[in-house]
Amino acid sequence: MTERFDVVVVGAGSAGAVVAARLSETPGRSVLLLEAGPDHDAAHTPPAISGPSFVAAMAEPGRVWPNLMAQRTPAQGERHYVRGRGIGGSSAINAMVALPGEPGDYDAWERDFGCAGWSWADVAPWFERLPVPLRVATPRETGPIARAMLSAEPTAEPAALTRHGDGRRASVNDVYLQPARGRSNLAVRGDALVDRVLFDGHRVAGVVMADGSAVETTTVVVCAGAIHSPAILLRSGVDRPGIGLGLHDHPSFPMAMILHEPPSEPATLVAVSALLRSGYRVHHDLQVLAMDIVDPAMPTLGLLMGAVMQVHSRGEVRLASPDPAVDPIVEFHMLSDERDLVALRAAAALTERLALSESMAAVAVPAPYDTTDVALLAGVGDYVHAAGTCRMGAVSDPLAVVDPHGRLIGYEGLLVCDASVMPAVPRANTHLPTVMIAERIAGMFVAAT
Numbered sequence: 102m103t104e105r106f107d108v109v110v111v112g113a114g115s116a117g118a119v120v121a122a123r124l125s126e127t128p129g130r131s132v133l134l135l136e137a138g139p140d141h142d143a144a145h146t147p148p149a150i151s152g153p154s155f156v157a158a159m160a161e162p163g164r165v166w167p168n169l170m171a172q173r174t175p176a177q178g179e180r181h182y183v184r185g186r187g188i189g190g191s192s193a194i195n196a197m198v199a200l201p202g203e204p205g206d207y208d209a210w211e212r213d214f215g216c217a218g219w220s221w222a223d224v225a226p227w228f229e230r231l232p233v234p235l236r237v238a239t240p241r242e243t244g245p246i247a248r249a250m251l252s253a254e255p256t257a258e259p260a261a262l263t264r265h266g267d268g269r270r271a272s273v274n275d276v277y278l279q280p281a282r283g284r285s286n287l288a289v290r291g292d293a294l295v296d297r298v299l300f301d302g303h304r305v306a307g308v309v310m311a312d313g314s315a316v317e318t319t320t321v322v323v324c325a326g327a328i329h330s331p332a333i334l335l336r337s338g339v340d341r342p343g344i345g346l347g348l349h350d351h352p353s354f355p356m357a358m359i360l361h362e363p364p365s366e367p368a369t370l371v372a373v374s375a376l377l378r379s380g381y382r383v384h385h386d387l388q389v390l391a392m393d394i395v396d397p398a399m400p401t402l403g404l405l406m407g408a409v410m411q412v413h414s415r416g417e418v419r420l421a422s423p424d425p426a427v428d429p430i431v432e433f434h435m436l437s438d439e440r441d442l443v444a445l446r447a448a449a450a451l452t453e454r455l456a457l458s459e460s461m462a463a464v465a466v467p468a469p470y471d472t473t474d475v476a477l478l479a480g481v482g483d484y485v486h487a488a489g490t491c492r493m494g495a496v497s498d499p500l501a502v503v504d505p506h507g508r509l510i511g512y513e514g515l516l517v518c519d520a521s522v523m524p525a526v527p528r529a530n531t532h533l534p535t536v537m538i539a540e541r542i543a544g545m546f547v548a549a550t
């Protein structure tokens with residue numbers, strides 16, 4: 102017999118875990134959370150996931166999508182694109198940096214993209230109320246690259262990190278799902294790869310799993326992230342031209358730093374503990390991240406990564422195959438808008454200035470690097486902040502995929518809620534903004550039902 106739930110949430114990442122936890126607060130609503138990767142409760146979190154190094158978290162078996170490839174620019178071949186898999190999604194493997202973004206980012210969502218109700222005045226109180234604990238690294242946890250950055254630049258700052266008081270990672274599994282797991286109306290299921298959403302006309306009727314089984318429901322919230330949410334909609338035959346378009350990420354300029362000597366206590370270091378935000382065209386449109394752990398097998402390797410935080414270029418996600426086990430084609434078209442190339446030059450210059458500063462020279466030297474345009478196009482990296490592939494907007498906007506309540510335009514019973522709905526990625530690392538989006542869309546859904 103087919104199972105039935107009032108709501109099925111697809112994907113247990115930064116958004117999906119929040120949505121499932123909030124919707125199951127109403128005792129009469131049955132909620133099923135389906136996650137492609139492994140599930141465990143907070144007490145059984147692998148030490149590599151709860152520890153200080155996201156590099157170790159990414160190496161935990163089964164916790165990233167292993168075959169997902171992306172092309173950043175046509176001057177590059179495809180390379181792996183990292184997305185979290187398993188309970189907590191990318192929040193379980195990310196670098197834990199917590200920033201909300203700038204007021205102008207959200208004001209532009211409302212003004213330029215028709216996202217009524219998403220101005221800074223609307224979203225700021227939600228950021229303030231998030232129950233996510235934040236904690237900066239202690240001096241003992243701060244590595245030489247971060248320390249050198251903090252002393253080289255007066256505006257460099259210790260990064261606020263999503264961590265519990267005792268230093269463990271605070272993923273959405275810990276913060277949101279754990280307190281909800283005891284509820285009889287919430288079922289959490291790992292190793293559950295969703296193929297597609299089933300429709301009766303334009304109304305949701307259920308979801309079909311990759312193994313061919315089905316779950317009946319009238320409401321599906323797709324929270325599979327900016328790469329996999331559009332793929333699910335495309336496999337489901339949803340007829341909306343904007344799906345998969347609008348893909349973007351913060352372009353980056355990675356500069357390897359070779360330490361004069363390895364850190365004395367590498368196991369205690371937080372991989373990313375400091376960052377520099379800087380203004381080029383507008384406030385905080387550049388960032389440089391200091392990384393003290395890049396590869397545990399190479400303790401003298403550090404990294405400075407400059408990034409363009411306000412992005413104009415757009416790419417695309419499209420299906421490679423109707424098979425749910427095959428990842429989609431991902432093309433970012435980074436730097437295709439001249440403004441992003443100009444800004445990346447500035448990010449590279451800022452990174453170079455830090456790399457050659459007196460404080461940095463005392464601990465490390467940069468590996469050979471090249472800041473010519475040819476090299477930038479061939480070497481530009483991402484910031485694992487994919488966004489924009491199911492973008493939110495006015496119902497009258499032909500390229501908007503969801504309305505400002507997260508509801509798929511032209512359909513009934515399907516919502517999309519994750520980083521894919523961001524019309525323009527904020528000048529921030531994207532976890533906290535995604536949690537805010539999930540809180541708001543869940544709140545709107547509860548208020549309307």
Ligand SMILES: Cc1cc2nc3c(=O)[nH]c(=O)nc-3n(C[C@H](O)[C@H](O)[C@H](O)COP(=O)(O)OP(=O)(O)OC[C@H]3O[C@@H](n4cnc5c(N)ncnc54)[C@H](O)[C@@H]3O)c2cc1C
Nearest residue numbers: 112114115116137190191195196197198295326520530532
């Ligand atoms: C390595 C790394 C480091 C990062 N560092 C930071 C940082 O320091 N600070 C910050 O703010 N942001 C950071 N980010 C970005 C941030 O974590 C993401 O933007 C955010 O987690 C995205 O949330 P999401 O809900 O959109 O997607 P995710 O958290 O990726 O969740 C999507 C979930 O859906 C599941 N899923 C996908 N397809 C299916 C399917 N067909 N069936 C069932 N389940 C499915 C996935 O397995 C995953 O669990 C980082 C990301 C990565 C990968």
